[in-house]
Amino acid sequence: MLKIENAVERIREILDDENLSQLREVLDDYHSADLADIFSNLKEEERLLCFKNIEEDKAAEMIEYLSPQLQVELLGDIDEETASRIISKLPHDSAADVLGDMEDNESETYLDKLPHKFSEEVRELLTYNEDTAGGIMTPVIMxxxxxxxxxxxxxxxxxxxxxxxxxxxxxxxxxxxxxxxxxxxxxxxxxxxxxxxxxxxxxxxxxxxxxxxxxxxxxxxxxxxxxxxxxxxxxxxxxxxxxxxxxxxxxVEEETTEEIYTSSAISTGNVDEDEILSGSITKAVQARTPWLFITLIGEFVAVHVGHKFEPTLQMLPVIAIFVPLLAGLGGNIGTQSITLMVRGLSTGELTLNSAAKHIMREMSIGLVIGSIFGGLVSLVTWGWRNNIYLGLVVGISMMINMTIATVIGTFAPFALKKFKIDPAVASGPVIATIIDVLGLAVYFTLVTIFLVKLT
Amino acid sequence: MLKIENAVERIREILDDENLSQLREVLDDYHSADLADIFSNLKEEERLLCFKNIEEDKAAEMIEYLSPQLQVELLGDIDEETASRIISKLPHDSAADVLGDMEDNESETYLDKLPHKFSEEVRELLTYNEDTAGGIMTPVIMxxxxxxxxxxxxxxxxxxxxxxxxxxxxxxxxxxxxxxxxxxxxxxxxxxxxxxxxxxxxxxxxxxxxxxxxxxxxxxxxxxxxxxxxxxxxxxxxxxxxxxxxxxxxxVEEETTEEIYTSSAISTGNVDEDEILSGSITKAVQARTPWLFITLIGEFVAVHVGHKFEPTLQMLPVIAIFVPLLAGLGGNIGTQSITLMVRGLSTGELTLNSAAKHIMREMSIGLVIGSIFGGLVSLVTWGWRNNIYLGLVVGISMMINMTIATVIGTFAPFALKKFKIDPAVASGPVIATIIDVLGLAVYFTLVTIFLVKLT
CATH class of the missing domain: 3.10.580.10 (CBS-domain)
Structure with a gap:
């Protein structure tokens, strides 16, 4: 594939020389998909100058590969006659996409200038919801x-x-x-x-x-x-x-992005994916706060659990410093389980039938990894604080936490799927917080039980 | 699309009736892609009986839609003559895939039985690495x-x-x-x-x-x-x-799975994706421990930071109970930023050029959301513990943590990409732990400064 950076540099040099005939020649040599990549990397005024110097057939081919924003920007910056001619060279579905992304009065101007048959066919496409087969299809077929x-x-x-x-x-x-x-x-x-x-x-x-x-x-x-x-x-x-x-x-790319966003607690319900990444800050805040707010409530529960054990903390403040360690590893192994199940359910490799089998399998994995890590942590803590009981309490909590995390992380996506909720939601904060709270409760309970030995 | 559960049930009823001619007729009616789905949901012995009752052309069509394990299982369970005939009806690339997934001596047996020209062409495909164009291509072209x-x-x-x-x-x-x-x-x-x-x-x-x-x-x-x-x-x-x-x-599906796995700290380097999900527990442990181990080391650093502030904790144990709250929200908003950048870089929507712009944008988002959440947490804490200074310290820590998390979460993927490392690695535990440790340090430092006001 073409090195886009080099191509952009070359174009810039030609632009600096103001050699338009060379520019035309060089631009014409690129594949329209490459041209689209080059255009995305140019500055607005460079882009416009280049666009005016490619022939209309090539411009139409390239437009198809551009992002919606750039399509609207470029067509809006040239004269309406040329823009209409370029649009009329697009396949119907692409023309409808481009016009659908414009303001209504703007798209009307172009529709009026297009050849009658083409314009009618595109108008029909525009009546369908753009996320349905009607809005996606090409109407001209053999x-x-x-x-x-x-x-x-x-x-x-x-x-x-x-x-x-x-x-x-x-x-x-x-x-x-x-x-x-x-x-x-x-x-x-x-x-x-x-x-x-x-x-x-x-x-x-x-x-x-x-x-x-x-x-x-x-x-x-x-x-x-x-x-x-x-x-x-x-x-x-x-x-x-x-x-x-x-x-x-x-x-598929859009759906995958949505799945990944949902898994990371970014709500795609009311805000368009593109806007989350590069729209206004208000839109971004709108997409990102809902799940964070739920985390906030969940973590207040964790604070409440901690509060219940304040007497223990009072007597033995050192136990507080192991909390991030336990929460971090529990959260991590839980996320692994959730990710495996969510992806498996999404690709169809897993079905609801196999839930029990996978919960057992993940529990075994949690036990094995939990025992290894718990053992390590026990030894390090024992050596460091010179208290075998503290080592054991931290290590055993680690093992239990990691096992609980795998079980919940496996169970939750299947349960959500069963109730027809997107399993990717499980990767969000609710499950993470449940794992956090349970882990904290296990740890503090063990500490309280063995308090005499620990002080 | 066909409801696979209903189809499976129908097939089971016919199997119970032992009505083979009806079985043949019903199986023949399904699209081979649907048949493959049905087969994946049948038990091994049911599957074999059904397989023996579809005609060879259809069997070949269906084989292409099956998972590698099922392909090998089914062909291994029927007689070699029939299996060879079915393999010879596959497109070359599928035949090579199926044979490549078998044991060497087994695939040799089939290759010897295949028509000479076909067998030679498939043998050539098998000499290429299966992850390269040579291993993926169909050699027969017009x-x-x-x-x-x-x-x-x-x-x-x-x-x-x-x-x-x-x-x-x-x-x-x-x-x-x-x-x-x-x-x-x-x-x-x-x-x-x-x-x-x-x-x-x-x-x-x-x-x-x-x-x-x-x-x-x-x-x-x-x-x-x-x-x-x-x-x-x-x-x-x-x-x-x-x-x-x-x-x-x-x-693309495989690459997306790898990207998602990497983002969740599951190493796909040495273990095949399929095996992580349903292979031996040893393989799963192998894929899941490396990053967990790095988390462990990172969290020991967090323990060390906590240890530095033990005198503070000793004087004011209540501050420990806010640690999960701060860590949870910092981690969450940081993950959102990482996910957005990693996905954007992966789809090509973001380029290295836009790093500075996005770091600034995410920092603003972090500040806005951090201020909202920090304000909330301040109020709740103040009301609950009746100490405005404690409220302020926890709230301001929250705001700073969330802002730091967005900045690091944005910076890290770009930096990794710059050094030609897979940005998805950033979602892993290293960055999460850095966010954790920094957040903890900010919080404990603020607590120590305002200690007089807090007690």
């Missing part, structure tokens, strides 16, 4: 009737596919009312006898999407069946468009 | 010469693609020595004049992979350029195979 022959289909492709900027993965077979009847792969088409009727070679057991299907469902279907493209139908099984694997790639 | 016409290519497809179970995405143009010259998409082929020479319609600016490219690089290339399939060449630019997007989908 359709044929079931009584056509292979030969007729091949000449039909020649006409239809040339006309629009049409993606060609499968050929969809529809009746006169555009109801979806079957699918033929290009491979099948190209290897069948030229006079074969389509009806005889089409597949009728079709995996399909509905216009209202949500993107997480769409991603699951693609991941499971591994097709390049899937047809999208409406309530009456009329073919409306196709969703292709590259649309799904973006969804 | 190739043509640059002096052929569209018409000749179309008839060549008819012969070549029918012969092998060949995937058809692009047509690759090679010279007599099989050097890669260009690529033609099926769309271009089908919309070009029938007598056009391939040389004139092929793309020569080809994004391609090298047989030795590693899978993370391959995933990056696919994610960036968004092609369906990419050609794989050797050192001399001879075309060896293609990698398709569904292979990459598996890689």
């Amino acid at each position: 359709t044929v009737n079931d009584d056509m022959t292979v030969k007729e289909v091949l000449s039909s492709i020649r006409v239809q596919a040339q006309e629009d900027n049409m993606e060609l993965y499968y050929i969809y077979v529809v009746d006169k009312q555009h109801h979806l009847l079957g699918v033929v792969s290009l491979r099948k088409l190209l290897t069948s006898p030229i006079n074969e009727v389509i009806e005889n070679i089409m597949i009728t057991d079709i995996v399909k999407l509905h216009v209202d299907d949500y993107q997480d469902y769409i991603a699951d279907v693609f991941m499971k069946y591994q097709y390049n493209a899937l047809p999208v139908v409406d309530l009456y099984n009329r073919l409306k468009g196709i969703v292709t694997w590259d649309d799904v790639q973006d969804i | 190739t043509v010469n640059d002096d052929m016409t569209v018409k000749e290519v179309l008839s060549s497809i008819r012969v070549q693609a029918q012969e092998d179970n060949m995937e058809l995405y692009y047509i690759y143009v090679v010279d007599k020595q099989h050097h890669l010259l260009g690529v033609v998409s099926l769309r271009k082929l089908l919309t070009s004049p029938i007598n056009e020479v391939i040389e004139n319609i092929m793309i020569t600016d080809i994004v391609k992979l090298h047989v030795d490219d590693y899978q993370d690089y391959i995933a990056d290339v696919f994610m960036k350029y968004q092609y369906n399939a990419l050609p794989v060449v050797d050192l001399y630019n001879r075309l060896k195979g293609i990698v398709t997007w569904d292979d990459v989908q598996d890689i």
Whole structure:
């Protein structure tokens, strides 16, 4: 792959020389995906100057690879005529995405300037929720009737596919009312006898999407069946468009980001992922405080537990200094268990059926690791404070804490899944705080029991 | 999508009735991806009985969707002749994957029974590292010469693609020595004049992979350029195979799992991901202890900091009970910052250039949230212990801790990336412990300064 830093430097040098013909030549040489990366790394005014110096076809190709913010920025900075021409060269779904990210009056201006048919088709896409199959799909697809022959289909492709900027993965077979009847792969088409009727070679057991299907469902279907493209139908099984694997790639990345954010106690419910990372501080605070607030309440419970044992602390303040050690390791091994279960449930490697098995397995792992670490801590503490009982109390607490942490960390994601709550929520503060509080209670109880030996 | 639980139940009922002809019929009706899911949920003996009752073509299709363990299990449980026939129906890359997961002597037995040409091609795939393009690619591809016409290519497809179970995405143009010259998409082929020479319609600016490219690089290339399939060449630019997007989908899932595991302090270096989740306990302990051990050392530093302030603790044991509260919230907000930066760097939304901007932004967020939470904690503590100074010390510590946590949590991933270390490592215990230790030091220092007012 291209070294983007070097390319950016090269472009900057040419910009400094104000050599526009060289600029045009160099920009034209890059792949549009590389160009998009280069543009993201340029300053706004550099970017605009470069954008004005690439030809419109290339500009349209590149626009598809850019982030929504940059798409809107660049198109807004050039004259409306050129911008409309570039938008009209985009595939329908990308055009709808770009226009959907603009202010309403701005997108209306462009829609009015676009070729009528294209503009109508894009307008229809804009009526769907952008997180559903309707909002994601490309409406222009290659359709044929079931009584056509292979030969007729091949000449039909020649006409239809040339006309629009049409993606060609499968050929969809529809009746006169555009109801979806079957699918033929290009491979099948190209290897069948030229006079074969389509009806005889089409597949009728079709995996399909509905216009209202949500993107997480769409991603699951693609991941499971591994097709390049899937047809999208409406309530009456009329073919409306196709969703292709590259649309799904973006969804999968977005879903993964959401899963990771949720696991780290960042709420994605009301704030868009992009805004959490680089939007206003208010938005970021909004996404980050809800779970922190729950942690706060949970930790007040921990404070309360500590308070209960204040007499013990009064008599033996040294025990306080082991609290971070116990909490840190309990939290860490618990997080490991939660992460393993959440990810396993998310990829489908784990099912609810295997909950009991995994709780037992993680408990064993907690016991083994807890014993090793507990033993180590016992020895170090004993050596340091010259009190074998203190060593034992800290070490045994460590072992119990780590075991409890693995069990809770394994149980919680399965329980949430069972009640149809996103298991990733388990990685959040609630479970961590429960592990914290229980660990603290175990430790202080042991300390109180053996207090005589410890002082 | 199919409700797998219901399907499994239905199959079990038929198995109980011992109605094999109905079993065959029902199994045949499922999509092979669904069958694979059903098989994963059956018990071993049920699975085997079902496997013996699906026809071989369907068995081959389903095998591709199964996990490696189940592939080896099922093929090992049926007679060698049938197993070889099923393997010979797999695409080359899947056959190589299945055979690569078996014991050497076992896979040799099958390789000897496979058709000679297929067996040779699969043997060649097995010589590549399974994590490189060579190990992932399909070697059978549609190739043509640059002096052929569209018409000749179309008839060549008819012969070549029918012969092998060949995937058809692009047509690759090679010279007599099989050097890669260009690529033609099926769309271009089908919309070009029938007598056009391939040389004139092929793309020569080809994004391609090298047989030795590693899978993370391959995933990056696919994610960036968004092609369906990419050609794989050797050192001399001879075309060896293609990698398709569904292979990459598996890689992306694996890479994401690795990223998530690393973020949760689970080492994927020496232990396979699958084994961490469901292998032997020894393997799991091996993957989970390294970072825990580093936490242990880090937390001993925290114990040492606590020890330094033992005189303070002695005079005012109550301050110990606020430690989990401060550590919990500092850790949480720090994790949020780390997660945001690690994910942003991983998806390419963030670059090293934006480090300073993001450190400032996160610091502001830390200050805002820290002030809110610090204020709350001050009030609650003041009300509870009836000591405004204690309230202020705990609250101000909270604010400082949370701000420090966001700054370190933002700085660390960028710094690691700068030194070419996986930023996900930052989510691990080292940074968490640094945040812990610093937070503790700030708190105890403030307590010591205001000790007179607090007692």
